[in-house]
Amino acid sequence: MKTIEQLIRPNIKSLRPYSSARDEFSGEQAIFLDANENPFNKPYNRYPDPYQRKLKKKIGELKDIEAEHIFLGNGSDEAIDLTFRSFCEPGIDNVISIDPTYGMYQVAADINNIEIRKVKLTKEFQLDVDGLLAAADQNSKILFICSPNNPTGNCFPATDILSLLDKFNGIVVLDEAYIDFAPEKSFLPHLAKYPNLIILQTFSKAWGMAGIRLGMAFTSPEIIHIFNHIKYPYNINILTQQTALQLLEKADDKNTWVQELLRQKEQMSLKMKQYPFIQKIFPSDANYLLIKTTAPKEIYNFLVDQGVIVRDRSTVSLCEGCLRVTIGSKEENNALYAALDQYQNK
Structure with a gap:
């Protein structure tokens, strides 16, 4: 298998990264006259920690992983883009993806x-x-x-993923954005064995923090070092770092939310089976259901008129006729059922 040294783009390997004032000094108890900051309007006048040390320490405690294996990005999309920029020579190299899956891999490519x-x-x-x-x-x-995969909702067997890790001669990105909802375990314990593995997770789903845009990449310190060299110096702002630290103290709330969403998913699956225009409900290990219907566009447009927004996935490979429905609160789900009742009776 190729080493990271062999896979990295030559220009990235020789890159001299930007060095910020907070790279040269990372302490707190000091008079800062080094970064041309305004001394007023504390604490927002100061640049944030470019390496998010406190936040990574907290995440490391929750995930049982050392901070040196953690990269934090502006959503998982930043880590996806950095992976391309680190290892792929434009116009020469290629990447492999499953189909269907999360659309940002195509966009980043x-x-x-x-x-x-x-x-x-x-x-x-x-x-x-x-x-x-x-x-x-x-x-x-x-x-x-992507496992659980978006939009299909299913996890892939660990044996298949391990086979790809053993045989693929490059970087394997395993996107676990929905892993908190799945019965399968995260691949985080495999990081030590596979230096070519990057695991993506997010605070947007189970943790309910989509609005603060915070994604995680877990990988070898060697790849973390590369990402830190090419990311923008202050990619995670101080408000996101502070908010995340506060919300991570509510791990019990997150677990409660996950269990409630799983209960609501089971109820939604049972409810959807009662409608004659629903042909199939695919098994899901995530917080959504992929549902095959007789008239996806018509149902989608009707729901929009009722103020209920789902996702039309009927033009996606292998998802012909399908809508993807996120599991909402009990009240939100009831609004969906009421709208579908109207559609059935119209």
């Missing part, structure tokens, strides 16, 4: 002028391990796997 090779899931929404490996060549730098 297009922005960075990188070919993306998509390998369809099976009809049962499972990985085609042999197909993914066969799609790779000497210029394949990254493999993206």
Whole structure:
């Protein structure tokens, strides 16, 4: 397997990163006359910690992982983009992705002028391990796997993911944005064995922090070092860092929310089976259901008119006729059912 040293882009390897004032001094009890900051309007007048040390320490305690294995980004999308910029030479290298999956992998590939090779899931929404490996060549730098997958909602067998980690000759990005809702365990314990593994997680889903835009990447210190070299100096603002630290004290609330959403998901699955225009409800390990209908666009537009917004996924590979419905609060879900009752009776 190629080493990180072999996979990194040559210009990134030789890059001399920007050094901020807070790189040169990271203490707190001092008179700061080094960064051209305004001395008034504390604490917002000061640049934030560029490496989010307090926040990483807290996350490390929650995840049982050392801070040196943690990168924090402006949503998980920043880590996705940094992975492209770290390892893929524009116009030369390529990446491998499953299909269907999270759309930002395609967008990030297009922005960075990188070919993306998509390998369809099976009809049962499972990985085609042999197909993914066969799609790779000497210029394949990254493999993206989202588990639980978006929009299909299912986790992939650990044996398949391990097989790809053992055989793919590049970086494997495992996106675990929805892992808190899944019965399967996170792959975080595998980091020590696989230096080519990047695990993405987020505070946007189970933690209910989508509005503060905070994503996590867990990987080897070597890759963390590369990301820190090329990220913007102060990528996580002070408000996000402070808010996250406060909300992370409410881990019990997060666990309560997850259990309630899982109960609501089960109730929604049972309710949806009662409608004649619902053809299939796919198994889900996430906080949403992929639902096959007889008239997805008509149902979607009707729900919009009723002020209930779901996601039309009917044009996505293998998802023909499907809507993706996020599990909301009991009151929000009841509003969905009321709208669907009206659609059935119209």
